[in-house]
Amino acid sequence: MELTPPDIEPYRAGNTGVEYVTSFVASEPGPHVVVTALTHGNEICGAITLDRLLRAGVRPRRGKLTLAFDNVAAYREFDLRYPIASRYVDEDFNRLWHPATLDGARQSVELERARTLRPIVDEADFLLDLHSMQYATAPLMLAGLLPRSRELARRVGIPELIMCDQGHAAGPRMRDYGGFGDPASAKTALLIECGQHWERRAAEVSTDVTLRFLIALDTVTSEDVAALGGPDFAAHPRQRVIEVTEAVTIAGGRFDFAGDFHGLEVLAEKGTLIGRDDGREVRTPYDNCVLIMPSRRLVKGQTAVRLGRYID
Ligand SMILES: [Zn+2]
Numbered sequence: 001m002e003l004t005p006p007d008i009e010p011y012r013a014g015n016t017g018v019e020y021v022t023s024f025v026a027s028e029p030g031p032h033v034v035v036t037a038l039t040h041g042n043e044i045c046g047a048i049t050l051d052r053l054l055r056a057g058v059r060p061r062r063g064k065l066t067l068a069f070d071n072v073a074a075y076r077e078f079d080l081r082y083p084i085a086s087r088y089v090d091e092d093f094n095r096l097w098h099p100a101t102l103d104g105a106r107q108s109v110e111l112e113r114a115r116t117l118r119p120i121v122d123e124a125d126f127l128l129d130l131h132s133m134q135y136a137t138a139p140l141m142l143a144g145l146l147p148r149s150r151e152l153a154r155r156v157g158i159p160e161l162i163m164c165d166q167g168h169a170a171g172p173r174m175r176d177y178g179g180f181g182d183p184a185s186a187k188t189a190l191l192i193e194c195g196q197h198w199e200r201r202a203a204e205v206s207t208d209v210t211l212r213f214l215i216a217l218d219t220v221t222s223e224d225v226a227a228l229g230g231p232d233f234a235a236h237p238r239q240r241v242i243e244v245t246e247a248v249t250i251a252g253g254r255f256d257f258a259g260d261f262h263g264l265e266v267l268a269e270k271g272t273l274i275g276r277d278d279g280r281e282v283r284t285p286y287d288n289c290v291l292i293m294p295s296r297r298l299v300k301g302q303t304a305v306r307l308g309r310y311i312d
Contacts, residue, residue: 001080001083001198002198002199002200003044003045003048003198003199003200003202003203004048005044005047005075005078006044006047006048006051008020008047008050008051008069008072008075010054011050011051011054011067011069016066016120018068018116018117018120019072020068020069020072021066021067021068021069021117021120022054022066022067022068023064023065023066023067024059024060024064024065024066025060025063025064026059026060026061026062026063026064026065028061028062028063029062029063030060030061030062030063030064030218030219031062031063031064031125031126031217031219032063032064032066032123032124032125032126033060033063033064033065033066033124033125033126033127033128033213033214033217033219034065034066034067034068034120034121034124034126034127034128035049035050035053035065035066035067035068035127035128035129035130035210035213035214036067036068036069036070036127036128036129036130036174037049037050037067037068037069037070037130037206038069038070038071038072038074038075039070039071039093039094039129039130039131039174040071040074040087040088040092040093040094040131041071041072041073041074041075041076041077041078041086041087041088041089042074042075042078042083042084042085042086042087042197043087043130043131043132043197044075044078044132044197044203045130045132045194045195045197045202045203045205045206046129046130046131046132046194046206047069047075048203048206048207049130049203049206049207049210050067050068050069050130052207052228053067053210053228054067056225056227056228058214058220058224058225058228059220060214060219060220061218061219061220061221061224062218062219063125063219065214065219066120066124068117068120070093070113070117070174071088071089071093071110071113072113073089073109073110073113074086074087074088074089074093074109074110077089083197083198084134084197084296088109088110089108089109089110090108090109090110090111091108091110091111092110092170092171093110093113093114093174094129094173094174095168095170095171095172095173096110096111096114096171096172097114097121097171097172097173097174097176097177097178098171098172098177099178101171102114102115102118114174121174121177121178122178124187124189125186125187125188126152126187126188126189126213126217127174127175127180127187127188127189127190128189128190128191128192128209128210128213129173129174129175129189129190129191129192130192130194130206130209130210131191131192131193131194132193132194132195132196132197132202132206133193133194133195133196133197133263133293134196134197134293134295134296135196135262135263135293135294136195136196136199136262137195137196137262137263137264137293138159138160138161138195138264139158139159139160139161139192139193139194139195139202139205139209140159140161140162140163140192140193140242140292140293141153141156141159141161141162141163141190141191141192141193141209142163142165142175142190142191142192142193143162143163143164143190144164144165144166144167144175144176144180144181144189145164145165145166145181146181146183146188148186148188149180149188149189149190150162150164150241152188152190152216153190153239154239155216156190156209156212156213156216157212157216157235157236157237157239158205158208158209158212158232158235158237159192159205159209159232159237159239160237160238160239160240161239161240161241161242161264162239162240162241162242163241163242163244163292163308164241164242164243164244165244165247165292165306165308166244167247168247168249168302168303169247169249169301169303170249170301170302170303173191174189175189175190175191176189177189190213192205192206192209193293194206194209204230204231204232205230205232207228207229207230208229208230208231208232208233208235209232211225211228211229211233212233240310240312241310241311241312242290242292242308242309242310242311243308243309243310243311244292244306244307244308245285245286245307245308245309246285246306246307247303247305247306247307248274248275248277248282248303248304248305248306248307249301249302249303249304250277250298250299250300250301250302250303250304251277251278251280251300252277252278252279252280252300253278253300254277254278254298255275255276255277255278255298255304256275256276256298257274257275257294257304257305258273258274258275258276261274261291261294261305262294263291263292263293263294264290264291264292265290265291266288266289266290267284267288267289267290267291268287268288269284269287270283270284270285270286270287270289271283271284272284272289274291274305274307275304275305277304282304284307285307286309288309288310289307289308289309290307290308290309290310291305291306291307292305292306292307292308293305293306
């Protein structure tokens with residue numbers, strides 16, 4: 001564990017009427033840009049980034065900037081001895097973002113928080129949601145399926161890998177919600193997987209991507225925030241795009257991977273065994289198939305792994 005979970009109690013009151021949400025408004029008009037952390041309570045790199053921005057007094061030059069800590073209830077349960085346990089309290093906050101779910105009668109800790117945050121997400125023109133991963137693989141920008149999201153990922157310029165995907169069968173993510181997933185809207189959302197949950201590198205990626213996101217949207221200038229930048233603040237890697245073709249959703253009571261996959265493995269031959277779902281073989285559907293974010297939580301109805309290919 002290379003990261004220290006920051007104390008976010010100073011941000012509880014905020015200034016928006018919603019706990020742990022703080023907004024700053026510039027005198028110049030411009031878009032409302034929202035950056036969110038702790039969508040999963042154990043993914044602390046994003047909380048470190050927001051803490052840095054808040055302590056440094058970063059302010060928008062135009063429009064509005066909102067910084068939000070999402071699943072604070074799960075984060076409060078964060079225990080260094082069992083860090084993986086605090087992903088959520090009742091259910092995954094990032095599978096609830098469908099109007100029917102949000103407007104429905106069901107209750108949970110995460111649904112209550114999502115309902116409280118919904119007006120802020122509704123108001124956002126641009127969203128960046130900060131995450132980290134179970135395995136130490138290269139950072140991944142998840143840009144969804146819409147061209148404008150991929151274009152924004154290219155304007156941000158880091159990380160090297162951009163993934164275009166439609167999310168999970170278990171339910172839509174915040175980045176897929178409402179206008180963010182609507183081809184007719186201009187609202188644009190990105191989700192960044194910064195690296196392994198507990199590595200120092202994840203917090204560096206999280207901060208650099210956030211700063212580059214704010215610069216790309218002219219919310220701040222490069223000079224405004226250069227002092228907060230890390231190793232990738234000025235990097236310009238050749239970005240590559242992975243198109244996700246399908247998610248392997250677990251149908252049975254037991255799923256086993258055929259290998260010790262950590263993600264971003266390229267399986268050269270079509271028909272290579274990936275795993276077994278209640279004994280049913282799951283094989284690669286085409287040559288040079290990329291495995292994306294294999295899960296350690298192999299539960300029926302959830303995503304075991306996503307499959308994709310490099311298209312650029
Ligand atoms: Zn996450």
